[in-house]
Amino acid sequence: MSxxxxxxxxxxxxxxxxxxxxSQTLGxxxxxxxxxxxxxxxxDEFFIVSPNTNFKVQITVDGVVILEKTYDxxxxxxxxxxxxxxxxxxxxxxxxxxxxxxxxxxxxxxxSIGIKVQNTGGTSTTLRNVFIKHSDRG
Numbered sequence: 001m002s003x004x005x006x007x008x009x010x011x012x013x014x015x016x017x018x019x020x021x022x023s024q025t026l027g028x029x030x031x032x033x034x035x036x037x038x039x040x041x042x043x044d045e046f047f048i049v050s051p052n053t054n055f056k057v058q059i060t061v062d063g064v065v066i067l068e069k070t071y072d073x074x075x076x077x078x079x080x081x082x083x084x085x086x087x088x089x090x091x092x093x094x095x096x097x098x099x100x101x102x103x104x105x106x107x108x109x110x111x112s113i114g115i116k117v118q119n120t121g122g123t124s125t126t127l128r129n130v131f132i133k134h135s136d137r138g
Contacts, residue, residue: 016044021130026119034130035115041136046115047103049089049129054121057102060114067104070120074102083107099128 019035026032034046048055053071060066069077075086083106089099107113115132119125 016133016135019130019132019134021127023126023128024130025124025126026117027124028119028122030119032117032127032130033114034117035113035132035134037109037114037134037136038112039136040110041113041134042109043105043107043113043115043132043134045103045105046107046132047101047130048117048127049099049101050125050127051099052121052125053100054119054125055102055127056118056120057104058114058116058118059104059107060112060116061107061109062111062113066107071100071102074104 021032021034024032035043046057046059048057050071056068056070057074058065058068071086074084078084078086083104085101085103087101089097089101091097113134117127117130
């Protein structure tokens with residue numbers, strides 16, 4: 001490849017960013033706006049750790065809701081998707097910790113992304129952790 005041609009190819013750079021919420025309390029029916037980002041990029045991983053299964057995840061890509069599922073719905077489809085997981089958390093000895101984890105990975109977006117979590121239970125709940133790793137493309 002000639003040096004002239006190489007200078008015409010735009011160099012894309014990626015910058016990783018992290019968003020994290022610890023001990024986030026949500027009232028009954030309340031939403032947590034975990035990520036609102038304008039630009040192009042990818043969510044490498046999003047996960048939530050909750051003391052119960054009473055939550056729903058909504059992901060909006062480029063202005064369109066692409067996923068709106070409860071923990072139970074995510075769990076039902078996880079065996080058929082390498083990018084979705086939902087399970088009871090275990091400690092290092094394999095015993096249940098009393099927390100539930102849902103994870104969605106590898107979400108590409110061209111102009112925007114939004115990720116929200118809703119407490120679908122009838123009482124307040126405190127999410128132990130909500131974590132998002134995303135990369136923007138520049």
